[in-house]
Amino acid sequence: GAGVSQSPSNKVTEKGKDVELRCDPISGHTALYWYRQSLGQGLEFLIYFQGNSAPDKSGLPSDRFSAERTGGSVSTLTIQRTQQEDSAVYLCASSLQRGEETQYFGPGTRLLVL
């Protein structure tokens, strides 16, 4: 079946511009995570959505970062006024439900801020 998809696969932008990254989770998965992976580093938790509950935003690094999940499915991560340190791979993962720990990751969006 279809896995987690992310778009775009690559994004190059200029410092100060806004970017939107999209994640399509596996159909029926109620839990959705966003992570940031910097070069040579582990995965840094950004935000977690579970069904209709308020998202856990505790990992967002600054108020330039925001995310929403419409209709409990597709999610968009927005970075405003991008900085060079925002350059990284942004990964999305979904799981069937809270308490079901198996996460399925998308291929990621590689963001480069010039």
Next chain:
Amino acid sequence: GENVEQHPSTLSVQEGDSAVIKCTYSDSASNYFPWYKQELGKGPQLIIDIRSNVGEKKDQRIAVTLNKTAKHFSLHITETQPEDSAVYFCAAKKVAGNQFYFGTGTSLTVIP
């Protein structure tokens, strides 16, 4: 919060040899420990996991061991093959929590 440390950062082994990657965690409330394999240009993929009520779990050539007292867990790959070459990440999570805490990854190279 939780702090997960992973060693080594790089590992090279001859094909057919075993590879061992170790992780330590700081929060004794963590009770779920997955391992992920990430190939170049792809997202991480779960390869094996273990919960704190179990000391060891095996799946063909892959095994994971957990020492709750010492707060460390390890990934063991036997009879390594070139296709095992990838970056491996460990993680820790509390069942009641939302966050997974990841190690910094181990780049494994299996030399044919």
